[in-house]
Amino acid sequence: MSALTGTRHLARLILRRDRVLLPLWVLVLAALPMSYATSFFELFPTAAERAAYTEGTARNPSIVALLGPVYGDSVGALTAQRSGFLLVIVGLASLLTVIRHTRTEEEAGRRELLGGSVLGRYAGLTAALLVTYAADLLLGLLTAAGLAATGLPAAGSCAYGLAAALTGMTFATLGGLAAQLTETAGGARGIGIAGLGAAFGLRLVGDTADNDWPSWLSPLGWAARVRAYEGDRWWVLLLPLAATVLLAAFAYPVSVRRDLGAGVLPPRLGPAAAGRALSGPFGLAWRLHRGQILWWSVGFGLLGLILGGAAEAAGRSVEGNPQLEEIMARLGGASGLADAYLGATLSLVGLAAAGYGIQAALRMRAEESAGRAEPVLATGTHRSTWLLSHVVFALLGPVVVLATTGLATGLTYGFSVGDVPRQVGRMLGAGLAQVPAAWVLAGLAVLLYGLLPRLAPAAWAVLAVCVLLGQLGAVLELDQWLLDLSPFTHTPQVLRPTWTATPLTLLTILAAALTATGLLTFRRRDLPVL
Amino acid sequence: METTIEVSGLVKTFGRTRALDGLDLTVRTGEVHGFLGPNGSGKSTTIRVLLGLLRADAGAVRLLGGDPWRDAVALHRRLAYVPGDVTLWPNLSGGEVIDLLGRLRGGLDPKRRAELLESFELDPRKKGRTYSKGNRQKVGLVAALASDVELLILDEPTSGLDPLMEEVFQHWVRRVRQDGRTVLLSSHILAEVEALCDRVTIIRAGRAVESGTLGDLRHLHRTAIDAEVAAPLDGLADLPGVHDLRVDGQRVRFDVDAAALDAALRRLTELGVRSLVSTPPTLEELFLRHYEGVDR
Numbered sequence: 001m002s003a004l005t006g007t008r009h010l011a012r013l014i015l016r017r018d019r020v021l022l023p024l025w026v027l028v029l030a031a032l033p034m035s036y037a038t039s040f041f042e043l044f045p046t047a048a049e050r051a052a053y054t055e056g057t058a059r060n061p062s063i064v065a066l067l068g069p070v071y072g073d074s075v076g077a078l079t080a081q082r083s084g085f086l087l088v089i090v091g092l093a094s095l096l097t098v099i100r101h102t103r104t105e106e107e108a109g110r111r112e113l114l115g116g117s118v119l120g121r122y123a124g125l126t127a128a129l130l131v132t133y134a135a136d137l138l139l140g141l142l143t144a145a146g147l148a149a150t151g152l153p154a155a156g157s158c159a160y161g162l163a164a165a166l167t168g169m170t171f172a173t174l175g176g177l178a179a180q181l182t183e184t185a186g187g188a189r190g191i192g193i194a195g196l197g198a199a200f201g202l203r204l205v206g207d208t209a210d211n212d213w214p215s216w217l218s219p220l221g222w223a224a225r226v227r228a229y230e231g232d233r234w235w236v237l238l239l240p241l242a243a244t245v246l247l248a249a250f251a252y253p254v255s256v257r258r259d260l261g262a263g264v265l266p267p268r269l270g271p272a273a274a275g276r277a278l279s280g281p282f283g284l285a286w287r288l289h290r291g292q293i294l295w296w297s298v299g300f301g302l303l304g305l306i307l308g309g310a311a312e313a314a315g316r317s318v319e320g321n322p323q324l325e326e327i328m329a330r331l332g333g334a335s336g337l338a339d340a341y342l343g344a345t346l347s348l349v350g351l352a353a354a355g356y357g358i359q360a361a362l363r364m365r366a367e368e369s370a371g372r373a374e375p376v377l378a379t380g381t382h383r384s385t386w387l388l389s390h391v392v393f394a395l396l397g398p399v400v401v402l403a404t405t406g407l408a409t410g411l412t413y414g415f416s417v418g419d420v421p422r423q424v425g426r427m428l429g430a431g432l433a434q435v436p437a438a439w440v441l442a443g444l445a446v447l448l449y450g451l452l453p454r455l456a457p458a459a460w461a462v463l464a465v466c467v468l469l470g471q472l473g474a475v476l477e478l479d480q481w482l483l484d485l486s487p488f489t490h491t492p493q494v495l496r497p498t499w500t501a502t503p504l505t506l507l508t509i510l511a512a513a514l515t516a517t518g519l520l521t522f523r524r525r526d527l528p529v530l
Numbered sequence: 531m532e533t534t535i536e537v538s539g540l541v542k543t544f545g546r547t548r549a550l551d552g553l554d555l556t557v558r559t560g561e562v563h564g565f566l567g568p569n570g571s572g573k574s575t576t577i578r579v580l581l582g583l584l585r586a587d588a589g590a591v592r593l594l595g596g597d598p599w600r601d602a603v604a605l606h607r608r609l610a611y612v613p614g615d616v617t618l619w620p621n622l623s624g625g626e627v628i629d630l631l632g633r634l635r636g637g638l639d640p641k642r643r644a645e646l647l648e649s650f651e652l653d654p655r656k657k658g659r660t661y662s663k664g665n666r667q668k669v670g671l672v673a674a675l676a677s678d679v680e681l682l683i684l685d686e687p688t689s690g691l692d693p694l695m696e697e698v699f700q701h702w703v704r705r706v707r708q709d710g711r712t713v714l715l716s717s718h719i720l721a722e723v724e725a726l727c728d729r730v731t732i733i734r735a736g737r738a739v740e741s742g743t744l745g746d747l748r749h750l751h752r753t754a755i756d757a758e759v760a761a762p763l764d765g766l767a768d769l770p771g772v773h774d775l776r777v778d779g780q781r782v783r784f785d786v787d788a789a790a791l792d793a794a795l796r797r798l799t800e801l802g803v804r805s806l807v808s809t810p811p812t813l814e815e816l817f818l819r820h821y822e823g824v825d826r
Contacts, residue, residue: 273625
């Protein structure tokens with residue numbers, strides 16, 4: 001028996017388990033660069049318009065900080081820059097996929113089940129890495145094909161596609177290494193995401209400083225330095241390849257040296273008795289949700305600071321572009337365009353906040369199927385109280401995330417236009433305007449959990465449909481009734497001078513009705529449904 | 531005689547599966563009642579109905595004088611439950627879980643908690659995710675045993691405990707009974723039930739097939755003998771209490787009731803014993819022997 005025996009079977013198991021999730025992120029992340037290219041072709045058909053946009057916006061420090069450098073004013077160069085943040089998501093998806101199929105499995109004890117059968121020492125890690133590598137390469141291939149199909153040069157499209165694939169593979173391998181270090185999947189995700197954050201930070205510092213050497217230390221910096229469409233420096237692709245090999249060379253020996261279930265870093269001890277706060281269902285729910293809510297607030301606060309800082313430049317960027325100036329005049333001048341940009345980005349944050357609500361609601365499902373709900377519900381805790389202790393976080397979480405983002409955006413945007421108090425208020429309002437739509441999706445998750453617990457994860461599919469309708473609906477010229485299915489379509493643009501609050505009220509009522517129905521059905525159903 | 535649990539004709543179906551099929555169960559106040567049955571016979575389903583987690587399809591269920599579905603919350607304050615597979619929150623320490631569950635039940639006795647931790651040799655500072663199966667079980671048991679409640683419902687509570695800890699567990703259950711509390715102990719291990727229980731209900735395929743004191747169930751307790759004797763065999767077959775006698779040359783195998791064991795062994799030694807193996811019956815064998823073909 002070789003160290004790799006059983007890899008093929010494990011890989012097939014992973015593909016079977018991820019048959020929905022894996023194609024979903026590959027397709028969405030491969031489709032977005034293509035949609036960026038299409039919109040650049042439409043928005044800036046002439047070289048002069050592109051040059052103006054490049055000078056005014058693409059080279060703006062805030063934009064460069066968020067997305068990365070731009071190496072020219074061709075549609076290809078602009079698309080490559082615009083897709084810069086997608087690489088972070090590709091890296092995140094890759095590393096989470098690997099951890100999900102290595103450490104998560106081990107922590108749940110399922111790997112032990114398989115370890116007893118005929119499996120080589122390296123089979124688990126190898127299968128997870130191979131499947132993720134394959135997904136990344138497929139993503140690269142689809143991205144390249146899609147970009148070439150919009151009319152961009154084939155060589156540059158290949159270079160960009162490969163850069164995306166290799167970035168994903170680097171972070172997949174980082175996930176594989178992190179999974180060997182800690183005993184818990186949560187700890188491994190922390191290490192992996194910290195690595196991703198460090199790569200982003202290095203790239204951000206390098207790209208905005210005079211000397212860009214920090215970017216050369218970051219896998220995210222390398223992808224940009226391939227200079228797709230602007231010289232296609234193929235040799236830079238050797239860097240992520242080398243990093244992948246190096247990380248794997250660390251991960252494999254560690255995976256053999258440690259015991260099954262153990263990590264390299266020692267686990268920490270907790271308190272011997274419960275504190276005062278942990279004395280009821282709400283105290284328990286706070287313990288279970290507080291980490292998430294804290295990290296989301298920090299992350300989206302930072303994002304808001306960057307978005308707000310970039311908005312003023314985005315507003316000025318169209319100077320000298322008559323077509324866009326005309327659109328802008330209709331929107332209300334330079335500040336109108338900045339508002340449109342801020343409104344659009346905050347509506348994206350609204351989708352993310354809905355994701356928060358869904359995951360917080362589905363926590364109940366996880367508690368139930370893991371057998372942790374039953375002992376609590378066999379105490380003096382009423383079913384409704386238990387449900388509400390989680391629902392509170394599903395509903396308050398989106399408020400916290402959107403308020404933090406709105407405040408942070410208003411702060412930096414206010415600084416750049418010299419009117420902090422007013423902009424903080426406006427952006428807070430614009431953020432909070434997204435809350436009712438996010439609540440509808442969280443309420444839907446609660447309803448599914450009460451009524452059809454086995455189908456509760458379908459709430460994620462509904463969110464994916466909302467994302468697609470919002471992001472691609474206009475590009476695909478879908479019918480309005482189809483777009484109206486998404487609650488986010490009904491959220492008013494509160495940064496415009498005229499808007500009405502009626503849709504917000506209706507969305508809130510809908511969310512309340514969904515949540516209440518979820519509560520009523522939950523009170524009457526059998527527990528646990530496995 | 532007061533009863534704490536009174537179940538009659540209980541039916542629960544999941545889709546096409548009839549998990550409980552007219553179950554009867556009576557637990558008297560102050561007794562340790564064994565709830566014995568093989569895996570999948572419906573023990574956990576019964577317990578979940580008693581806890582108001584599952585709703586009964588038919589039959590009458592009374593628990594501590596109330597309706598477990600309608601009065602769930604009020605009744606839960608008076609009982610403690612330990613599931614067969616205790617799962618803990620990965621980021622909460624064992625001590626935190628013990629206190630949390632205790633507080634949710636309305637408080638626990640700190641002195642008893644400390645005593646329990648010591649006798650179960652449990653480190654309460656470890657995080658939930660780092661406990662072994664046996665230690666997770668101990669967390670559930672400490673939380674339940676330290677609670678000041680009238681009724682303990684324990685669903686195969688000793689799975690994963692080593693024999694030493696099983697002794698500790700039995701000690702504590704005896705103390706609980708001395709305090710006048712009631713225990714429903716589900717198990718698929720005959721010896722555990724024999725060691726602790728005043729009365730036993732045996733369940734198979736969702737039905738109680740036998741119920742009574744251990745004395746009533748004595749007929750279940752046969753020993754299997756497998757011996758090789760020197761002289762040709764005679765005079766065993768007509769001994770009362772000897773069953774399923776099989777003779778194969780000088781090898782002889784039979785089952786014998788506890789009351790007849792002495793006489794049977796005496797007979798064997800007269801013949802000259804060369805080798806002897808005696809085994810208590812496993813629950814599975816008992817079920818095969820006694821309840822195969824019991825109406826479903």
